[in-house]
Amino acid sequence: MNAPILRRAEPILLVGGGDSPEAHLAPLLARCETRVAADGGAATLLRAGALPDAVIGDLDSLSESDRAQIPAERVHHIAEQDSTDFDKCLRNIAAPLVFGTGFLGPRVDHQLAALTVLTMRADRRCILVGEEDAIALAPPHITLTLPVRLRFSLYPMGLVHGESTGLRWPLGGLDFTPAQRAGTSNETSAETVSLRFDAPLMLIILPVSHLPELARALLSAPDGWPARARG
Numbered sequence: 001m002n003a004p005i006l007r008r009a010e011p012i013l014l015v016g017g018g019d020s021p022e023a024h025l026a027p028l029l030a031r032c033e034t035r036v037a038a039d040g041g042a043a044t045l046l047r048a049g050a051l052p053d054a055v056i057g058d059l060d061s062l063s064e065s066d067r068a069q070i071p072a073e074r075v076h077h078i079a080e081q082d083s084t085d086f087d088k089c090l091r092n093i094a095a096p097l098v099f100g101t102g103f104l105g106p107r108v109d110h111q112l113a114a115l116t117v118l119t120m121r122a123d124r125r126c127i128l129v130g131e132e133d134a135i136a137l138a139p140p141h142i143t144l145t146l147p148v149r150l151r152f153s154l155y156p157m158g159l160v161h162g163e164s165t166g167l168r169w170p171l172g173g174l175d176f177t178p179a180q181r182a183g184t185s186n187e188t189s190a191e192t193v194s195l196r197f198d199a200p201l202m203l204i205i206l207p208v209s210h211l212p213e214l215a216r217a218l219l220s221a222p223d224g225w226p227a228r229a230r231g
Contacts, residue, residue, distance in 0.1 A: 004094040005076050006054050008034050011215070012095045014126075015041035015052075016086060016102030017061050018110060021131045024208060028099050028129065036093065038085040041102050042066050056092055057085035087117045090124050097125045097219055104130030115203060119157040122200035122225035125218050127211065134211040138162075138202045139221040143194045144213055146206075152193065153205035154183030160201040166193035176202065200225040 006012070013032035015025075017040035029035065029050055037045050037052040040061030045052050046069060055062060056076045067075065078088045086103055103114040114128060118137045127136045138154075146152070152167060156176035164171040168189045176183060184205070195204075206214055 002092075005056060005092040006034070006036060007094040010034070010095070011097040011099060011219075012036060012093065014038060014086075014089055014093070014098050014100045015044050016100065016114075017041050017043070018102040018107075019105050019131070020044050020101040024129050024131075024211075025101060028101060032099060034095075036089060038089045038102070040066075042070060044102060056089045058088070061085075084113050084117060086114050087121065090117060090121045090126060093124070097127070097215060099127055099129060099215070101129045103128050104133070104135070115155075115157065118203065119201060120228060123227040125221075125224065127214060127218065129208060129211060132208060133205050134208045134214050135203055135205050136214060136218060137200060137225075138195060138197050138204050139218065139225065140223045141194075141196050142204075142217050142221045143192065144217040145192055146188050146210060146213060148188055148191060150188045150210070151207060152186050152188050154186060155203045155205060156182060156201055157203060158199065158201040160197055160199045162195060162197045162202060164193070164195050166190040171195070 011032055012034040013028045014036045016038045034053050035045055035050050037055045039057030039059055042052050042055050042062055043066050046066055054074050058079060059077050104111050122137055127134050156178055159177050162171040166188055168187045
């Protein structure tokens, strides 16, 4: 596997070309000193007054006027068309956590592609931030502190089994698959929720107002999934 384009010891912000609600973008800009654009996501950063530290993608959505504002050494053209710009970015970033915005709407096909990348790049801890939801791939074990009766959705990207405490409907003993059983619209029954999974195939979906706790829990999770064979 090639060396990453960008390596940081702190969380970074990754901005795609889709909608990035200002109410969520501004706090992420304040939190993350390093900002990366996935192709046309550079326009969102520039409009917010932030010069991208890197632009990564096939560059088919990066306008000439935006490109002219970015130092040439920060622009990384990856021409292959077998992956999305989100995948090109995530596989070329090494950081403890990536906050991704501009990937969850409004097109459903783009959202599904982004969720597939979260699963495919299971060794990269990443939270996708949308207008209503924050979504992350669950690590092998995670513990969160949340209000009781909070919406806590889980969605499988393949066959996966889990154990839980603190959820109204426990996960133990169930087969979760996209075609047969999902875990959407569950809710917390205690302030502490603990989850364990046997494969990197379960997405956690929380109200975006609880993004800080999801980020804390991911950064604190003791174990991670290994990289997959795909480059």
